[in-house]
Amino acid sequence: MRRFIVLRLxxxxxxxxxxxxxxxxxxxxxxxxxxxxxxxxIEGELELQRDWAKYRWDKTNxxxxxxxxxxxxxxxxxxxxxxxxxxxxxxxxxxxTVQRALRTSIKDQRDAAKIAERASAEKAAERKANxxxxxxxxxxxxxxAADLEKRRQDAPKRAQENKAGTxxx
Numbered sequence: 001m002r003r004f005i006v007l008r009l010x011x012x013x014x015x016x017x018x019x020x021x022x023x024x025x026x027x028x029x030x031x032x033x034x035x036x037x038x039x040x041x042i043e044g045e046l047e048l049q050r051d052w053a054k055y056r057w058d059k060t061n062x063x064x065x066x067x068x069x070x071x072x073x074x075x076x077x078x079x080x081x082x083x084x085x086x087x088x089x090x091x092x093x094x095x096x097t098v099q100r101a102l103r104t105s106i107k108d109q110r111d112a113a114k115i116a117e118r119a120s121a122e123k124a125a126e127r128k129a130n131x132x133x134x135x136x137x138x139x140x141x142x143x144x145a146a147d148l149e150k151r152r153q154d155a156p157k158r159a160q161e162n163k164a165g166t167x168x169x
Contacts, residue, residue: 036099061077
């Protein structure tokens, strides 16, 4: 039963890799994202298989310490573990290669969309309006700062005038 599941997983993974090999650079981001999601599920299944192999290895290792010929038992246990884990590792390497390629493709497509959006006339006009608004705010702030500085310079004179004008006898 377990071998059937592993075989089915291997075949579906290979079919997925085969279909990825013929994917063009057409903007099919939703399909690629769905494909990436499916690859993530396969990665989860491979991790589960790896975890179960590690569990069985740990269990046989602990049983080996109950035997007289410990080193021989540990060596056999390690060989069995490697026999189980090597195909999983090979699948993971292929899976990660395809995932990396898909992520790169998706990122490139998103970057191209952002560049196209920035190059649009509508966005250029919006940027120009934002720049003008910024410049106006800078000028207004500079005028306020100049006015404040002038008031500070005139403060002693105004204080003197106020003092002279409000003499109480």
